[in-house]
Amino acid sequence: MASEAVGAPPAVNKEVDERKPAKQKIDPWNVAGEVDDSGNVKAIDYDRLIEDFGVQPLTQAHLERFEKVTGKPAHRLMRRKLFFSHRDFDKILDYYEQHGQFLLYTGRGPSSGSMHLGHTVPFLFTKEIQELFDVPLVIMMTDDEKFLYTRNKNEGSMKKGAAPDDFLDYAYENIKDIIALGFDPKKTFIYSDYEFMGGHFYRNVSEFESMVTYNQASGAFGFGESTNIGLISFMAKQCVAAFPSSYPELFGLPDYRAPDFDQAGKRRHKALASIPCLIPCAIDQEPYFRVLRDRSERMVDPHPKPALIMSKFLTALQGPGGKMSASDPNSAIFMSDTPNQIKSKINKHAFSGGQQTEEEHRRLGGNPDVDVAFTYLSYFLEDDKELEDLAKQYRAGEILTGEMKAKCVGELQNFVAAFKERRDSVTPEVMREFMRPRKLEFVGNPNPIKPKAAEGASGSNGSAVPSGAAGEGAGGKDGRGTKGERKAAKLAEKKAEKEAEKLALRQKAEEAKPEV
Template identity: 30%
Template sequence: MCMDYDKLVKEFGAERFEVMPDELKDLRMAKYIVSHRDFLSISKKPFAIVSGRGPSGKFHLGHLATFMFVKQMQDKYKCRVFIPFSNDEKFLLRGISFEDAQNYAMDNLLDIIALGFDPELTDIIIDLYNLPQDLYNLAIRVSRKITYSTVKALLGFTSETNIGLSFYSAMQVAHILYPTMKYGLPSVVIVAIDQDPFIRLTRDIAEKLGYHKPGALHLGYIPSLQGEQKMSSSSPYSAIFTTDDPETVKKKVMNAFTGGRETLSLQKEKGGNPSICSVYAYLDLFGADTEQIKKDCVAGKRMCGDCKKELITLLNAFLDEHRRKREKSKNLVRKFLK
């Protein structure tokens, strides 16, 4: 199902950028920024970024692209980054075992560290591993400001919902406010736009606790290889995972949805449609010369097989380097899990 971003922006009362800020427009994920909350005012002074991970499986390139953007933001603004791993929520919601909730978090952590975050400016907390007392205390303070009726309306809880999920709402608000409490810095949350209800809840509670309201940068979804709007860890052929070997990458890309015509002759005659092509989206995201690719595709001078072969080469080179950095990250875990 296609997500109507304009409808969500209007429904949530978020803002579009009339002009993309200079600091953002050159970042690779800038075109996926759908809207924001108070970013222009908050970013004029020191601020912190909050962008979490709910680990319930392997890390795919959609996850990785978000944290690549967060890392670029850290480099651009020299800002502190807080990355909370909500494996407690995944244990409560997804029905995965306690052990898997821990293992997925530790595995995903290596992918994030491999991107080169500054350990002096980066706090990573895994809720079921190194949750600090002051964060838990903040969650308790938050919980007294949230009624069950609010949580029920926000998340659609029923009488069958376990009580752990009710409290997790307070924990998520605490995640967002933690840099504000600890460092006195307003937070900018980098999150998919459909998660904005949590931002609005946190903004309401921040005022009650005397904290600066958090801002947000809302991101759209990188398309699935199967032509759907969103990748899924539970659908292996919808995404490329960071642990996929070269042959698996090749197989997935060769079966990917494109904007090509039904036949080769029609492609040459009428050209393709890059705007709906998952292969083109990945080429664009990972640094190919998509301006020329688009011209050639629309003109019928480039076939889908050409783009797929280029993407396979590009992704396998990228993943080979990422896996080397990921292996080295095993020696850096203690620097980040302070």
């Protein structure tokens, strides 16, 4: 998944930097607010994005439904409408309540050796979702996409620091960052596209590629005749990463990768195709998943349309219209920054919603809605009451800009310091465990409304069909399982009957022996 799926996209376009009039531009590689005739950059218009992308707003009713299903308060990012839009979020809640399972998927496009605050926000949200629902999570590191995009941006030339190996190095450093945010290794699989691609994943890629024409790809992403073919075809990889059938080993079923010629691993695991997926991401990634949702049910093994819950962008230090960017150190707080660097960046670069003088501020008050320090606090300060009080006091002129910045600096320094301490403990052995394909351990909803029709049925390799794959519609449209699964179940039943007969004969023979 491109880096924008988990944080800030690249720097604002050149035309924005030059302050030429322009409409806001939001796509997987560019995020820029509208520039008016006077050269002023406006804040991102999220209401317009909802309308343009055809998504739905996340409402209070959704939060109440979420709390009913989980029994826990909605995450602060949902309460504060920082995750603000969705596709079928209500349906994923219904499925979890009824059948108890779904796959969680997000990702990161590694473009530098350190993530920044904007990158951590969706991961922190995803972590909370995983903990609340107890579901498996896959995290895709799109090192290949970042190479393809960068080379395309450089008009086909290979520049220093932008080779495939460089992006793979970035991926490994970013994986350490992600692990340091606190994910559970028992139910989390992290992978690099360059290293993992193959097996059932690539079969899904190939099938999905066959359903998308150049004209359709160009219409969705604006590709032109000079776009390299790798970037055009990449969408299939990011799309099928949402299919549980791309990861059979995570559910205890065999994958097929040479030189393993196990026939059981070759065949598709149809039951996995019935498991739905939830994708937390920033809204600029929506075009990818719009294409995915249009085609997921047309796969040979139809997959349900993935659900999305989408976030706003964490604004750049400079304020509205931009967002944190790895290409501009002064726009972002990096997770590798020192306490002094954090303090200096906030004090020097954070856009203020206060007045020009203390006297004016005391009299007129400030505007927390555009104040960057307050904006960052809205993402990282847990206490709703404290945040509300800060906003009221700022508007009333009771708190000065310097005091708001000091509060922000303290919160971010504490967050980054705790992160660094955890990152220091991420050894190569820890990374290997997260990146090793293996059966994940998860429970899901322990009390689903609808019992799982095929609970405990045997898969093609004799292992149990995963919980959640055996719900309504699993293993074929009638829920009876595939032909191979039904055959395996009958063989297992006959074997059990024979074992029972042998046991009964042995017991009868023992009883017939004369007592000594």
